[in-house]
Amino acid sequence: MVRVIAPEALILADHIRPGETLCWGQAAAEPLTLTEALSAQRHDLGGVKAFTGIGWGRITDPAHADAIRFTSYCGTGRNRLLRDAGALDILPVHYSAFEPALARRVDVLLLQLAPGRRPGSYSFGLACEYLWPLVASARLVIAEVNDQVPSTPASVTINEDDIDILVPTSRPVPEPPRAIADPTQTRIAAHVAGLIPDGAVLQVGLGALPAAILDCLDGHRNLGVHSGLFVDGFTRLIEKGVIDNSRKILEPGISVAGLIAGTAMTHRLCHRSDVVRLAPTSQTHALSILAGIKGFTAINSALEVDLTGQVNAEEIDGRYVGAVGGGTDFARGAAAAKSGLPIIALPSARRGRDGSLVSSIVPALNGPVSLARADAGVIVTEEGVADLRGASLSERVERLIAISHPELRETLTAHARQQYLL
CATH class of the missing domain: 3.40.1080.10 (Glutaconate Coenzyme A-transferase)
Incomplete structure (x- = not known):
């Protein structure tokens, strides 16, 4: 008792x-x-x-x-x-x-x-x-x-x-730290939004970039949600009628997530309603379930991507700042789903500790391989889109250099030639 x-x-x-x-x-x-x-x-x-x-x-x-x-x-x-x-x-x-x-x-x-x-x-x-x-x-x-x-x-x-x-x-519920997209993230978001068709079932993470992507979807219709995380951007799109889960075969009409991280507007939406449903990880991340979601679109971020499509989402400058997380689960699920779309979005470059420009598209990863190149799908930066699905190594190199930072492309091309990738 x-x-x-x-x-x-x-x-x-x-x-x-x-x-x-x-x-x-x-x-x-x-x-x-x-x-x-x-x-x-x-x-x-x-x-x-x-x-x-x-x-x-x-x-x-x-x-x-x-x-x-x-x-x-x-x-x-x-x-x-x-x-x-x-x-x-x-x-x-x-x-x-x-x-x-x-x-x-x-x-x-x-x-x-x-x-x-x-x-x-x-x-x-x-x-x-x-x-x-x-x-x-x-x-x-x-x-x-x-x-x-x-x-x-x-x-x-x-x-x-x-x-x-x-x-x-009885105590107030904490709300997520407010994250505001910068101009680079806004450009990335526009590219990602252009890839998402009406009727897609979305998965996103936490932060300014996922929020910016959701902000770009007001013109879409009949979107759905099956995600590890439910955020304010989903709430806003539900209230605007953009997300209605109407085309989902699995749990139609309902947004499914494992974790809710939102403000009071999201808490009001979830309270004693049937619009959002929580689920265990065995449902939100299972390949057998994700592969059966038509139009499943997985949108995740990374710290860096090498010239062949390997993804590091965990470490930068020797510091563990990210996670293995659900990136591989969702990428594989989206790849297996009919009309699925696995997306990795990141800025083409960042500023190093000394203020120098550091490419996020790299000849070799500076941390672990969080997502194997065999699982890489579509890579998006503010410079454009590189679809790596079914691409050879040389094709991957060319496409990734094309979306790298313009000031760093020449150096990346030289590295690729040294590695006999071009």
Whole structure:
């Protein structure tokens, strides 16, 4: 039977054992009351480990590494503070593999839930994704039930019987940091939008560039959503009638996502409506499902692409700033889907630490291969579009140099000739 404990009466040492691994929802789905208690009481736990996704809350502070060993799949958000302090380990697995990987690691699951639509039921609120299987596999489930979290329907259910300790709260929901597209990102967005047909089913990530791409789709019709992430741009397009999911064969009329990261407008849309549905990662990222979505269009970013199409989405200048994430899952799904479109979008160049121009199209990657060249689809920069599907190595080189920064093309061409690629 679930135990109800007031936030001020929660003593974690009474429930968590030394050496155990904790996990909680990421971004706006972090149960802040519980992670704040973990921060304050960490020295009483005898040393614990934690798996964290995108970090927005203050638990991801290097000062907390004195009693908590942090692991994540990404170096984004406040995780960069842990990374820069050398206090962050990385789990480099595909998003589709999170469920079994975490089930083997996690002992204690901390959830943020919303009240459900019927007595004794709860809503995952803002995230279901890799949390759902941990409800069954974790030794202990502690749920913060926040009545200010939107009660979003999901393809799976969670009830009182699934929870060991319930902590009732009422506090505002965090919103994502505001990201404003720069002129380069705006040009990239226009190129990407020109590739997307009416009726496409979209997947995007978080940040200024995905937001700019969605802002360019007002003239489209009958778009759908099947994404790991649901953002404000989707909400705006739903309210304008651009996204109606009318052409989806799988779950028509419904936008499907694993995680919601939006402002109050998105929370209002999701609350007690059937427009958006949360789903576990086994549904949002599964190749067997993605391949069956006609017109599935995967739009993801990268840090750099080499001249043959290999993609680095993880490290830059020796710092882990990205993730393996779902990029490969979605690229393969889009490639396998009828009329699918796998897109990688990035600026053609960036400024180095010394202010010099550094190409994002490179002779050789400066980090790991996050997406193999065999999985590369369409690469987009502000300079244009390079379709690598079915292209030979020399064709790839020519197409990628054509969308590289104009000031760096001559150097890239020389490198390609040295490597006998041209």
